[in-house]
Amino acid sequence: MHFQWYPGHMTKARRMMQENIKLIDLIIELVDARIPLSSRNPDIDELGKNKARLILLNKADLAEDRRNDEWLEYFREKGYSAVKVNSKKGGGIKSIQSVIQEACREKTERDRKRGILNRPVRAMVVGIPNVGKSTFINALAGKACAKTGNKPGVTKGKQWIRLNKNVELLDTPGILWPKFEDQEVGLKLAFIGSIKDEILQTEELASELVRFLNGSYPGVLEEKYKIGTSEDPYETLGEIAQSRHCLTKGSGYDTEKAAAILLDDFRNGQLGRITLETPEKAQEQKEGKSR
Numbered sequence: 662m663h664f665q666w667y668p669g670h671m672t673k674a675r676r677m678m679q680e681n682i683k684l685i686d687l688i689i690e691l692v693d694a695r696i697p698l699s700s701r702n703p704d705i706d707e708l709g710k711n712k713a714r715l716i717l718l719n720k721a722d723l724a725e726d727r728r729n730d731e732w733l734e735y736f737r738e739k740g741y742s743a744v745k746v747n748s749k750k751g752g753g754i755k756s757i758q759s760v761i762q763e764a765c766r767e768k769t770e771r772d773r774k775r776g777i778l779n780r781p782v783r784a785m786v787v788g789i790p791n792v793g794k795s796t797f798i799n800a801l802a803g804k805a806c807a808k809t810g811n812k813p814g815v816t817k818g819k820q821w822i823r824l825n826k827n828v829e830l831l832d833t834p835g836i837l838w839p840k841f842e843d844q845e846v847g848l849k850l851a852f853i854g855s856i857k858d859e860i861l862q863t864e865e866l867a868s869e870l871v872r873f874l875n876g877s878y879p880g881v882l883e884e885k886y887k888i889g890t891s892e893d894p895y896e897t898l899g900e901i902a903q904s905r906h907c908l909t910k911g912s913g914y915d916t917e918k919a920a921a922i923l924l925d926d927f928r929n930g931q932l933g934r935i936t937l938e939t940p941e942k943a944q945e946q947k948e949g950k951s952r
């Protein structure tokens with residue numbers, strides 16, 4: 662399966678990001694807990710050097726919890742602050758304010774030594790499309806927060822949400838462009854729905870997902886769709902079609918429809934909590950490539 666995809670508007674997004682990063686102290690980077698590496702754009706490390714960094718494993722409710730914890734450890738070892746959240750239901754959101762303070766401790770300390778007191782930390786949320794940036798900002802800001810900014814001479818054109826006296830958040834998130842020189846990464850982004858389905862062949866994508874699930878989560882498909890085990894992913898799609906009564910106009914089974922059902926069920930967590938990549942595997946792949 663081959664993807665070639667780079668939306669033109671991402672160039673504009675990058676330029677905006679560079680502008681906005683100048684204004685802030687802390688980058689809050691959302692990644693998808695099911696693919697914490699593949700949903701990152703490593704360019705952010707270069708763009709955000711010298712800034713405090715916080716990584717949020719968002720959609721943690723859709724990923725396996727022991728894997729979430731492994732990923733938190735992975736990122737913390739690399740020097741980021743990291744926490745898991747479920748922005749949709751608000752899980753983990755309460756602790757974020759103190760996590761932000763902690764992530765910016767060095768900066769606050771530096772300010773204090775220079776005699777700058779009570780200057781709020783300014784933060785920006787960034788992440789690839791659909792990772793949950795708006796949902797997170799809404800969950801964090803809630804209704805109680807006053808919007809600041811647009812005051813003459815203060816923050817021309819920028820809206821800041823005052824979370825409390827210590828933290829202000831830029832109200833527009835930074836969009837990172839998914840990055841995949843690697844087909845494997847493209848595939849995982851497609852599984853979670855970050856790349857539009859129209860440019861991918863649904864059945865081919867779904868059969869790749871079947872292949873992955875059979876290898877890493879054996880029994881999940883059999884249990885969910887009440888089907889038998891098969892070595893052939895297309896046969897599995899046929900069985901799902903049969904079990905879900907997906908019929909074509911003729912008399913055959915509609916595997917295209919079954920493929921769409923499977924992808925939907927996976928994306929909505931209907932197959933259970935599933936993580937598509939582990940820190941261990943990521944490390945192995947990296948070493949394999951550098952060899």
Ligand code: G4P
Binds near residue numbers: 720722
């Ligand atoms: P973006 O700004 O980064 O582009 O993402 P956005 O907030 O629009 O969220 C994209 C989708 O992800 C939304 O679903 C949102 O509800 C869902 N989402 C965000 N955070 C979480 C989370 O922590 N857990 C889960 N399970 N889902 C999350 P949608 O399908 O577009 O809408 P809806 O299902 O909410 O109606």
